[in-house]
Amino acid sequence: MKIITLIRGTIRELAAKATLYVLAGISTLMLLAAALAVGADSTPDGKTITFFGKQASPPVTNEMLADLAGKLEAGFAGGLFLGIVVFGVFGTAGVIPDALEKGTVDLYLSKPIARWQLLLGKYFGSVAVIFLNIIYFIGGLWLIVGLKVGVWNGRFLLSALLLTYVFASLYSVVTFFGVLSRNMAIAIIAGILYLLLVAGPLDSRQAGLYLISENGIYRGILDGLFYIFPQIPAMESGAMHIIAGEHAEAAPYAQSFLSSGGILALSAWILHKKDF
Amino acid sequence: MFAIESEELSKVYRNGIFRRQEVAALTGFSIQVAPGQIFSLLGPNGAGKTTFIKMLLSLASPTSGSASILGQKLPDVRVREKVGYLPENHRYPGYLTGDQVLRYFGELGGAPPGAMRGRIDSLLGLVGLTQWRTMKVKKYSKGMLQRLGLAQALMNEPEILFLDEPTDGVDPVGRKEIREILKDLRQKGKTIFLNSHLLSEVELISDRVAVLDRGRLLKVGTVDEMTAAGQAYVIGIGGTLPESVALAARAFVMGLTQQGENITAECRTTAELNRVIDLLRANNVEITSVIRQRNTLEESFISLIAKEARK
16 A cells, blocks of 8 residues: 555656656657558558558558558557657656655655565656556557558557566666665666666677677676576567567566566665665 | 663764774663653764664664664564654655645555545644645745644654754744644653754753763753752842851852852752851841752753763
């Protein structure tokens, strides 16, 4: 019950910040652009997708049109993921450091709530706000594509959950550094650096880091690290595959669940040990 | 059962690279606070007053020693249901209104949802913020924030109230109002633990006082015990003291001075005081009053701290 109060409080806190309105504004602009740009035409040879009234695909059957629409939606979702990383992390990274600031943390921890509850309340509150932003964009685009192209792709709607899950995994890393440093800038930088310098290179290690050495121990360490940390790029590309109706592995999601849980547990332990 | 009890409580903070620099914030601190009292902890900046409260509220963990609240050994999350806390330099979410702050922290404190509305109304009335209840707290003055903080600390009807500099930034009228609220709470059987620099205020409302310096407890007692200035008595007389009587008295007391219609007699015992009175009466000196001389709490505090510094 107290966690629910904390989640509601965090949603309200983030609603008071401009960053997330910027994200919602960008989503709205993209939706408007999509509503104006995307359409479908019927020709004697089949249906075509149009972009600003111009034919953007050869005439295809209804089945192929669904494939094309899926790829279009996957492209949008990829763009959305970038938006989440940039604006979502920027907009929410301050939540934990703010809660741990002198004068605020005293108010929270003098109440009958455990520190792990405070951490989870703030964490899930941030994730909930990002989910609302994602569902707004994905839901809007799903409606636009459905109404204008006539393709109702349920998998695209499901991707809202997957993208939120990907963000939640990344946000566990941001939370960890937020607890450790109590500094928003460090939490943001650490989250972005994790994505660029750890998760990305580890995901594509066979084409990159493996080439540095053929040593088995070295490659074993890389593999170990890959399985310890949340697999953000693998999950993102899996989501794109699912939207496009292609096969995607479940392993990165399961493994990232364990990793993120571990990172949150470690964050809660560090928080438990802190003096304020 | 004591409301608050600590036994040999110590806290050492470790700072610097590799945490090798040690700062003893509190050393072997033992006190007992009975229920229904206003207990004040005094001390200069950095004496360890806030550290003590933070350890009681599990915001910091003790290096050694133990403490309990209402008989429950700490740390214990559930005991905080019976505690209200107004921290020093508190920061409320600026985007919330006064009303919303009370609701939010009331819910976190475990205030029953059904009673929330009535409780908020009555507390805002108590601290004089009813007309500002819908204003965002980022627009509140320091004094208003302190009043809101007090209301917040009272939301879950605590049995013990910890107040860290509660009248900081509050105007004299507001300070008097807060004092009245605290006295009223004491009458209702609440225990109030106060950290304050405003010694004149502490003197007015406290039942017991403890003085802390550099983490060590120097003295604990009632305000009367803390302010008693040895065995000096001020004797009011009608007229001037004849020099011969003064000389006779100086022969057996430690000191005797006259200022206007008041004599200050420094006696070793009450027998000496009675002897002075007998001497005055035997010489037909009219006695109008006899008062044991007292220091203000501030004077006693400064003298205690200065004595400690000389050690």
